[in-house]
């Protein structure tokens with residue numbers, strides 16, 4: 001497994017959107033293993049990662065499930081992996097402080113639905129549908145945003161957003 005360089009804000013792969021995956025090949029699974037490794041072993045460990053953040057414009061996200069995550073569904077090496085994820089339902093609202101490996105130096109309180117239903121494929125290409133809330137629902141929404149070319153600060157009003165973008169560390 002390899003530690004992959006994390007792409008930073010300003011790179012077009014983070015804003016251009018992604019391709020859906022047709023067939024889950026060994027090449028994709030190797031990439032997923034590298035993503036999980038990178039999420040866990042980077043300079044700043046993270047709880048989630050989306051493929052555009054390692055420079056690949058494909059619909060793959062990985063997340064570190066909190067201890068309360070029950071079951072083995074869609075897991076790989078203890079991480080939750082979703083291919084072609086789609087959020088099909090959201091309810092409630094919570095505000096949580098978020099940050100992002102691709103935007104070093106900034107965080108912001110972001111309001112999102114508290115509970116979601118997300119569909120996709122697991123790393124074996126099997127369809128899965130997960131109903132999650134709390135930390136994992138938050139991570140999934142943040143990572144699916146990356147697939148759609150969005151950042152967490154895009155949920156803020158334009159003034160706050162501009163201020164935050166100007167503070168992203170460039171080094």
Ligand SMILES: [Zn+2]
Pocket residue numbers: 099100101102142146
């Ligand atoms: Zn992020």
